Amino acid sequence: MTHFVLVAGARLGAWAWDETAAELRAAGHDVHPLTLSGLAEKQGVLAGQQTHVQDIVGEVERLGLRDVVLVGHSYAGVPVGQAAERIGDRLRRVVFVDANVPVDGETFLSGWPSDPVREAIAAGGGFWPRATAAYYADQDLTDEQIARIVAGSTPHPGATLTEPAVLTRPLSELPATYVKCLLDGDEPRPVVAELLESERWERVDMDTGHWPMFSQPRELARVLHESAAKG
Template identity: 45%
Template sequence: MSTFVLVPGAWLGAWAWQHVARALKELGHRAHPVTLSGLGERAADPVEKIGLNTHVADVHDAIASLRDVILVGHSYAGIVTGMVAADAPQTVTRAIFLDSNVPIDGRSMTDGFSQRGRELVRAQVTQAGGYWSVPDPEEFDGHGLTADQVAWLRDRCTPHPGQTLFDPASLTRPLRELTATYVHCVQPQMGRSDEVEALRDVPGWSFATLDTGHWPMVSQPLALARLLHEIVSA
């Protein structure tokens, strides 16, 4: 039996993990989905008080009473997951980065975007009163989601606290020192970042793929749960 703490990416809350959490429990594990500040049922939190370190603190709080945690971070939450795993080696035994960003010390998530991309996101967050807006329906195309799944996602998504995209990550030890797995979702066909590829031959790191798109907890929750089970059982 393993204890999974499941951290959702941008726009999502604990709700996004419900099918995966159920499947993990059926496989004999514990599963603790997390909702980060300003999202999901916490959407009323004041956005001006929420930054990247707020989300890191949320996850530290979630694991405070747990032991031997398998910490899973999806998309944006890979940055949060990497920071927490670096901080808490006595609690987090493995970090799993699910089609996610990874933290780079001193750099923000948007530092990895093109200059034009950074300008567009900054302008959108300013226009939306401090939030990163929920993606338009067509942005889910090509990710293995049915129309019903896209509707289910978008009905529940909440705008994401924008400052978290611009705050630099801070690592208390290098990612290379973690025991970790990177899971790459292969639809649509997009390569991993140079930062992720640089970890491929690092002892303690492993890599896996999942034949679906960027929201596997919705498109393929059972396959994702089985893969998580296989990772911790290897």
């Protein structure tokens, strides 16, 4: 049995995986959607990035999981990538779903104009405010799905976006799948493109937007199932 630990991106909690998790369970997998500190039912905590890394490592260790597939969507790719190397031989595979990846010494905001985000965090008392419905337009989401995301979102702890990642070995050494959602751009960021040159990494494309757990939950579950089978 494969054990999945699913971590959604900024502003989201474990609830975002409800439909995909149900599909994976129906296929016989053990599935653990995880809410990171400061989000959803854990909102209000001024968590840092390493808090989120430890959230993930701690969940794997608390449950005594082995043969683990760690799945990180969007922002969550940064702490998931760090956690993947820290759980050692418990890891089966790491899957990045249209995600950022950690780069040692760099932050989530590195490599793109971040002043508006930093200003929003400062104005939000240390939290990145929730996005409006317009933020989710043109990403293969119905009005109902967008309304659900907006209603369920919570402000995101700003320090998780501004603190640097810490890696002890090249991310290219991990067995990994990168899921590229094509409506969010045809090509991944250069750092991901370089990682995809590793023989241990594979790319899978999905013809949908940045939030496939809402727009194509069954197809995403199939991708995760097939990725786990590759070990």
